[in-house]
Amino acid sequence: MAAVSGAGVAEGSTAADDEAGLDGLDPVVHLAADELDAADGDAVGTWTDLTDNGNDATQDADAKQPTYSEVDGDQIAGKPVVVFDGEDDFLNLDSEAVTLDDFSVFVVGQWNASTNAMFGTYSPDTDAMDRFRIANFDAGASAYSYQFGENVWWETNVVAEVDTDPHLWGVTSTANGVGSGTHRVTPYLDGDRTYEFKYGTLHHSVDESPGDFNLGKAQLVNGEESLGLSGDGVTDMFYDGTVAEVLVFDRSLDDEEIDQVHAHLTDKYEQFDHEILDAANDPIPVTEEQLQYDGRAEDAGWRETAQERIEDHRKADLEVEVVDPAGRAVEDATVDVTMQSHEFNFGTAVSGDMVADSETDLGDTYRDVLASDFNYGTIETDLKVYNWEGSEDTRADARETVEWLNDQGHDVRGHAAFWEQYWWMNIDPDQPDEEIIQQVTDKIEERVAEFEGQLADWDCQNHPINFQQIRSDVGDEAVLDWWETAQNADTEAAMGINEMNVLTRYAWSDGYDEELVEWTNWLLENGVDVDAVGAMCHAPITNLTGIPDVISRLDRLDEAFGLPVYISEFHVPLWMGYKNWGGASQKKKDAQADYVRDFLTAVFSHPAVETFVHWNFWAGRAWRSTSCLYDVDWDLRTHGEEYLDLVFDEWWTDEEGTTGSDGIYATSAFKGEYEVTVEEGKRSGDASVTVSDDGASVEVVISVGHNKSDGEGGGNGNGNGPGHGHDQDEGDDEDD
Known part of the structure; x- marks a missing residue:
């Protein structure tokens, strides 16, 4: 067999044509088999570079x-x-x-x-x-x-x-x-x-x-x-x-x-068709069986129990007493009870540069939707060490974003105080243990102290099971000091532990829930005040955890600690890569919408859960864009409709009734903030009230010529409320 070594391009070469198609790109290496001066079966010792750089690919042996x-x-x-x-x-x-x-x-x-x-x-x-x-x-x-x-x-x-x-x-x-x-x-x-x-x-x-x-x-x-x-x-x-x-x-x-x-x-x-994402040709086809999950059926047994729990744990009694200026009960007054915001946290991951973007319509829309559809935000990347230390622009975006979220009345979670991986913490591993420990300590203290009093929560220890590199090198005891550092830097913020593969899981994992329980117990036994347990809940479409299993795992966490649980990073990507949602099969979209509805219902029904965060909401700025509630054109996707229907319709209290002879109107309301308005003839009055675990009662004094308070009407506390005017088509044709 002849060897091709140091060969030039073939006689009658098309190299010029090749380079014409790449005009202006200037590769440093260009190898093309059809340009080799070789015969079938020849060994290739040198594959000649077609550029002028002489970067041949060679093999001497x-x-x-x-x-x-x-x-x-x-x-x-x-x-x-x-x-x-x-x-x-x-x-x-x-x-x-x-x-x-x-x-x-x-x-x-x-x-x-x-x-x-x-x-x-x-x-x-x-x-x-x-x-x-x-x-x-x-x-x-x-x-x-x-x-x-x-x-x-x-x-x-x-x-x-x-x-x-x-x-x-x-x-x-x-x-x-x-x-x-x-x-x-x-x-x-x-x-x-x-x-x-x-x-x-x-x-x-x-x-x-x-x-x-x-x-x-x-x-x-x-x-x-x-x-x-x-x-x-x-x-x-x-x-x-x-x-x-x-x-x-x-x-x-x-x-x-x-x-x-x-x-x-x-x-x-003559290959590599750019149209592989056509809806009729899903690039990653799946079987119907892969999209099924336990509990998807309309008559699944968990549904009735979940609705009962929601009534028991998410609602409370609200009593409105209507009186005249002399304190006498007013009968047959019309009472309008209008919810303003949920007590439960419905949140999303927030991109700091989008919130800080005051120059474009995209920035305006991003902030509008964030204010309208959510009452809680997790800073997605700007507080991670490598971002925070990377540029002053990032730090400025983080500060502006936290301030803006606080101004909207949104609680904010910091993500994350520490990960036990060198590159996440931007630390050189080639140094003494004591230096590594001190650097982690300093990086925690700097960011947590910076936002003291501004954040409600932190993912204090992120991925304690999945990432253990640093503590494997320096020892478990260092982790106790890092928790103490974070808690001392902000004594008011709740410090949580956050891990994946707990309630939902990737196909390659049997779940980290047992390991998380073991590690969290070790922290508690060693004096750490863990305030909450976070479950990330990435849910790939072909590996959806059954809803009864999700509820069972929540029960296990509740029984193990009795601590609040937060769903920290839920989403249902149609595949792991950057693909077009519109090009997915309808059966994938249906399963995605069903799972968002069912998973959210299950966790909202569980008394241990206090927070639900959907990781990213807009496909124009997202980790896995097919999971987002809105497409790049801000059209609401099917699973986005499910989210809004639950949060701002099924679980939203807007009611009207009349008072009895005792001047009282009573109802059961979802916990949260309310505006109450009352009218009787020419007399009117209004009041604000918070419905919490013990319920609430409010007295409204009505009189002629009463001026209504600002802020009445539906909303989430920001004056917008659900249905903020975005086009709610499914957006099948967008290109994410």
């Missing part, structure tokens, strides 16, 4: 060279490919060609088998696990994925099941400037944006060059046991598949440039 193929079964769109055997074939791209600071990579290829990696690199420091790779891991669902990060994988599964079809893989990365080595990474599949890793991190990439990029290989460090592998040091993972073309840029391309690359490669390979 004959036994590790991939093979050039023109075989019909290997070709992509009738064009030749380079075949990697999955055993030891790979090519090196010199680390000088591209760094892990800012870059973009696009690969046209086709997998033949699972559990291997197409493209990747590592830091030379094998203990750091700094990495970028495009890979295919057989992890139950056998999903293609991108990994980017240090120790913690920022990963997205971009198709539900591995196939053997050709795909166009892409990823862009740009340094954030919001902390040491942090990056914003956006992957693409077949021309579609699939996800955004907001803050993946490569701590060492800023200070030192990574190792060579490898085409056909990535590396596993220290075994990476979650892949079913073991051992120490570095293990190579080889690609079993083909590659037709590779483009590498030493910068993060903008949207227009990305579209240009996708259009060029799509046209060249």
Whole structure:
């Protein structure tokens, strides 16, 4: 078998045409199999770079060279490919060609088998696990994925099941400037944006060059046991598949440039249809069985019990006594009881830059909806350490957002005082334990003290089960001091512990509820005053926890501690990536709407729960946009309708009645703030009243010529109320 080594492009090359389609983009590496001067079956020792940079992909060892193929079964769109055997074939791209600071990579290829990696690199420091790779891991669902990060994988599964079809893989990365080595990474599949890793991190990439990029290989460090592998040091993972073309840029391309690359490669390979998100062709199809969950049926037994609990725990007696100026009871007076806001917290994650945006209509609409539809807000990212320390603009946004929420009468939760992961805390792990402990302490104290008296709650310890890196290094006792630091910095704010996979869970987890109970008990036994227990409740559409199971798990938490429970980050994404809600199948949307309705009903009915936070509400600024209540055009989605119907209709008290001979009108009302107005002939009067656990009674004095108080009428306490005038179409055609 002949070897292709140092070969130029083929005679009659189409390289000029190739470059014309990429006009102005200036890749630093461009490899195209159809430009190789090779014969079918030749070994590829050098895959020649089509740019003027000379960044060839090379392999000196004959036994590790991939093979050039023109075989019909290997070709992509009738064009030749380079075949990697999955055993030891790979090519090196010199680390000088591209760094892990800012870059973009696009690969046209086709997998033949699972559990291997197409493209990747590592830091030379094998203990750091700094990495970028495009890979295919057989992890139950056998999903293609991108990994980017240090120790913690920022990963997205971009198709539900591995196939053997050709795909166009892409990823862009740009340094954030919001902390040491942090990056914003956006992957693409077949021309579609699939996800955004907001803050993946490569701590060492800023200070030192990574190792060579490898085409056909990535590396596993220290075994990476979650892949079913073991051992120490570095293990190579080889690609079993083909590659037709590779483009590498030493910068993060903008949207227009990305579209240009996708259009060029799509046209060249006659594949990668940009319309894969059509509603008739759901990009991640599921079976009807996958969308079912225990308790979805209309006659499910839990429903009646939940309604009884809601009546018992969420409502109380309200008595209105109407008298004249002389204190005499007034009979047959018309009493209008109008709810202003819930006692129960119905909240959402809040983007500080959107609240602080006073220059655009989007900012205005964002604030209007936030004020109208919710009475509680969690600061989504601005109080996380790497954001807070990243820029003064972020800190200014956080301060303005907290002040604005307080002005609306919204309680605010800080997210989060500490996580036990080095990159979340923006801490270098390569220092003495006492320095690490002190830095965590200082970072907690700075942010909590900054907002003393302004926040009702903090996620004090976030992900205590999922992330244990720092305490594994410095010892559990340090955590006790960190709790004490937070509580001393703001003695009024409630400090909670927050974890995922508790009430709902991802498919890969059996749940963290037992571990959370054990850890929380340890804290309590060691003198920590844990004020509340948070359950994140991310609920992927294909793994919806049955409602009776949710209620049972709530019972377990209540029995274990008797502490308030808060639903801290609920949402139901239709898939994990960045996809179009309108392109999902109707059965997915129906299941999403049903689950939002049923889950919210179940937790509202449970006496232990005090707060429900829907994580993001607008698809234009969201972690997983398909879960949002509103699309990018502010059209209300189906599950958004379910939310508003429950919160501002079914669980909202607006009633009218007349007083009896004793001058009293009595009703049962949802706990919250009320305006009461009374009329009898030409006489009128009004009053405000709060209905709480013990109920409420209010006296209204009516007289002729009474001037009504400000603020009467329906609303959530902000003068807007439900139904704020947004178009409430389902928005099937939007492009998130």
